[in-house]
Amino acid sequence: MNDADYIVVGSGHNGLACALKLAQAGHKVLVLEQADQAGGASKSGEVTIPGFTHDLYATNIGLFLGSQIYQEMKTEFHQNGFDIAVSDQPFASVFPDGDGIGVYTDAQKTIAQFQRHSNHDADSWKALLKFFDETAPHFLPLLQMPLPSWPAARQLYRMWRALGYAKTVELGSMILKSPRQFAEYWFENEKVQSLFIPWAFHLDFGPDVSGGAQFPFVEPPLDHRNGMAIAKGGISNLIQSMVKTLEKRGGQVLTQHPVEKVLVQNNRAVGVQLANGNKIHARKAVIGNITPTQLITKLLDQETLPSAYVERYRKFRYGPGTMMIHLALDGPLSWKAGEDYAKFAYVHIGPYVEDVARTYSDALNGELPASPLLVVGQQSAFDPSRAPEGKHTLWVQVRALPAKPQRDSLHEIGIGTWDQMKDAYADRVLKKLEVYAPNVTQQIIGRTVYSPRDLEVANPNLVGGDSVSGSHHLDQNFLFRPVPGWSRYKTPVDGLFLIGASTWPGGGLNATSGYLLAKQLLKA
Secondary structure (H helix, E strand, C coil): CCEEEEEEECCEEHHHHHHHHHHHHCCCCEEEEECCCEECCCCECCCCCCCCCEEEECCHHHHCCCCCCCCHHHHHHHHHHEEEEEECCCCEEEEECCEEEEEECCHHHHHHHHHHCHHHHHHHHHHHHHHHHHHHHHHHHHHCHHHHCHHHHHHHHHHHHHHHHHHHHHHHHHCCHHHHHHHHHHCCHHHHHHHHHHHHHCCCCCCCCCCCCCCHCCCHHHCCCCCCCCCCCHHHHHHHHHHHHHHHCCCCCCCCCCCEEEEEEEEEEEEEEEECCCCEEEEEEECCCCCCCHHHHHHHCCCHHHHHHHHHCCCCCCCCCCEEEEEEEEECCCCCCCCCHHHHHHEECCCCCCHHHHHHHHHCCCCCCCCCCCCCCCCCCCCCCHHCCCCEEEEEEEEEEEECCCEEECCCCCCHHHHHHHHHHHHHHHHHHHHHCCCCHHHHHEEEEEEEEHHHHHHHCCCHHHHCCCCCHHHHCCCCCCCCCCCCCCCECCCCCEECCCCCCCCCCHHHHHHHHHHHHHHH
């Protein structure tokens, strides 16, 4: 007896996107989730004080709004409770001297920000936008195509024909630069350069890691054009709308149903065994919205896999960890850079390129950084539904931290477990934030801290607190993700597939791997 056509292990947005597409085609789909709430790293909740809604991990949904699943099903998503809040002040960086620089959707306001620091850099910003506008229609579609594939090859050929040899090569050179090389190529002022570096660090690209330029090249122009988008009322509203849309198509999502093992017969996945011993069978396939290491260490007997495959997956690398600090505030922050900075969706505090480079080096060497990069999210500034009137939420992503610290760079915090260290390190973070927003301490009325270890306990895909489920460095990205030879979501076991942030096109709320696999399965 087959309990479902397809079983999806994990209810992250990619798992749900895959399930939706399969259910739309008339298949019986079952999604199994170990946690008590669907969404993976896309969850919100009242984790500080009742009435204050925080996005626990991911928050920026810009990529999702450009996804194919959203374009196809957005009417239903919105009918089922999803709505969007957009900030016309997407991001900014602030500096110790009380200065700041911000990017708006308003072109003139943004140019004025660059001109305050450098007329040359204002002209370079215009040139960067022009280069992006010329090239983006040709390379952005590649991010929604399987790699390698004939459609991707045809898109590359069309790009070469449209842009010409010189500009195509220039684009390739641009994407392969390190974040520092990218910033120095376009801009001369150190503050303007520092405005772009954090976007690479949202993943695991320190300033001097090749290939990191792709993110500061893409994200700032898109945010400038479109604003910063979040799910109104919390990102769980997006997830729940996907779940409801799936259920209306006959699909089912079961939370608190941890999968213990994938059942294999004659080298074919035939179902799963739950932690309670119950078995659920799949007529067509099992799809894991999980990391490669979970597949080989937990869900499969390694004897069922080729030894070379197991060895490659053992070497799958995770990036440095992340800490999340959620604050309930009695009122807005008073930024030294000016009142307007309380309205930006993100405020980055590096502050400078060298500071981010030092933080990255410390994290890789097992040290608690003295001054980590802070991504300060002010969601309630443009989505007031997240907090009581006059109050605010604050979302602080701390990048980057070692999964298992061996020493403290300042010799202030005794090394132990993350449970023992996290509050002391959060105090360090808030002390840094206080330099730029002096009233933060007096405004805090509620605080919750998630260490890298807490992130992994809540979601096993966030190994070591790596918020994007695996390094995106060049040797583990594009057609090499998760490992060379296995970038098309297949595994050596027939009927067993892998999707999610560990697969192409990687981290972020892009909903792409799940969608692409569903299309692939429906064509088979």
